[in-house]
Amino acid sequence: MESVLISGGTGLIGRYLAARLKEKGYKVALLSRDLKQETDFQVYHWDPAKSKIDPAAVSDADYIIHLAGANIGERRWTRERRKLILDSRLKSGDILLSSVSGNIRKPRAFISASAVGYYGAVTSDKIFYEEDLPSGDFLGETCRKWEQSADRFEEIGIRTIKIRTGVVLSSHGGALAKMAIPVKMGVGSAMGNGKQYMPWIHIEDLCNIYIMAIEDVKMRGAYNAAAPDRRTNKEFTESLAHALGKPFWFPNIPAFALRMLFGEMSDILLKGSRVSSGKIISAGYSFKFPDLGNALNDLFR
Numbered sequence: 001m002e003s004v005l006i007s008g009g010t011g012l013i014g015r016y017l018a019a020r021l022k023e024k025g026y027k028v029a030l031l032s033r034d035l036k037q038e039t040d041f042q043v044y045h046w047d048p049a050k051s052k053i054d055p056a057a058v059s060d061a062d063y064i065i066h067l068a069g070a071n072i073g074e075r076r077w078t079r080e081r082r083k084l085i086l087d088s089r090l091k092s093g094d095i096l097l098s099s100v101s102g103n104i105r106k107p108r109a110f111i112s113a114s115a116v117g118y119y120g121a122v123t124s125d126k127i128f129y130e131e132d133l134p135s136g137d138f139l140g141e142t143c144r145k146w147e148q149s150a151d152r153f154e155e156i157g158i159r160t161i162k163i164r165t166g167v168v169l170s171s172h173g174g175a176l177a178k179m180a181i182p183v184k185m186g187v188g189s190a191m192g193n194g195k196q197y198m199p200w201i202h203i204e205d206l207c208n209i210y211i212m213a214i215e216d217v218k219m220r221g222a223y224n225a226a227a228p229d230r231r232t233n234k235e236f237t238e239s240l241a242h243a244l245g246k247p248f249w250f251p252n253i254p255a256f257a258l259r260m261l262f263g264e265m266s267d268i269l270l271k272g273s274r275v276s277s278g279k280i281i282s283a284g285y286s287f288k289f290p291d292l293g294n295a296l297n298d299l300f301r
């Protein structure tokens, strides 16, 4: 039985992915800062901020999936928060790398989360492809350094894949749950001018892409993970209202109000371009939920 270690496996994506991997017959273990997790999986302890890790975690792993990192959309991006968002991704990568480097038996692949924020918070008609350069803004820089840190695994001979993820749609929390609150109250509306694109992916498709990255030895490098049905914020919110059987007529939430509430973090709500799903489709992936309406109906079933 092949084993998969998931860092940050206690979060939104990790929990779903761990269950899917188990169903597929993998032995799954999680790396967490807190051993008191309610989970059926084996949990190894680490503390990336203090460069501490249980060495047994990595020595057992055939594959490492690296999801850990302070949540990007949870709090205002103060100077301390920005530092935590970046450090939590880089320091955790460092400790995984030094742990792996010290072992004779190396994992077969290292698969790291990244985000479509790589291309920056910008609203345009451009479609971004994997070969495009990273943006110089906070998210672009964060993703660039996060991916660079993952690339060091490739340098020591481990197949490395980076999954540039759009907004993950799940029925268990994350952005969709937050967006659904006003819509359920009948006051859902677009944000800012509503023209910003919102690359999205159903959590099941995302987890299938992670599993494909484990199993398809031809995969390496960066892949966008966003559904081919590209919607603006206004179109997205309208579809959400439709899926929930709620009205959609409220005036847009003005950009300045979101800026006052969330500061620069409002960029992730107010800006966005399209990203291509062509590379992952050409690699052989077939989306189970290519269409937003079907994805939402499935999640709110």
Ligand SMILES: NC(=O)c1ccc[n+]([C@@H]2O[C@H](COP(=O)([O-])OP(=O)(O)OC[C@H]3O[C@@H](n4cnc5c(N)ncnc54)[C@H](OP(=O)(O)O)[C@@H]3O)[C@@H](O)[C@H]2O)c1
Residues within 6 Å of the ligand: 007, 008, 009, 010, 011, 012, 013, 014, 031, 032, 033, 034, 048, 067, 068, 069, 070, 071, 072, 084, 088, 092, 113, 114, 115, 116, 165, 166, 167, 168, 169, 174, 175
């Ligand atoms: N969800 C999305 O829409 C989305 C979109 C694009 C990219 N991503 C990326 O995909 C990854 C997983 O996303 P997710 O939604 O599952 O995130 P999540 O629910 O916030 O979970 C992330 C996990 O990382 C660990 N973590 C949190 N703060 C940390 C810190 N300061 N140092 C080390 N570990 C820390 C936590 O595990 P413990 O508390 O157990 O240690 C947490 O369960 C993240 O890196 C995220 O940026 C997510």
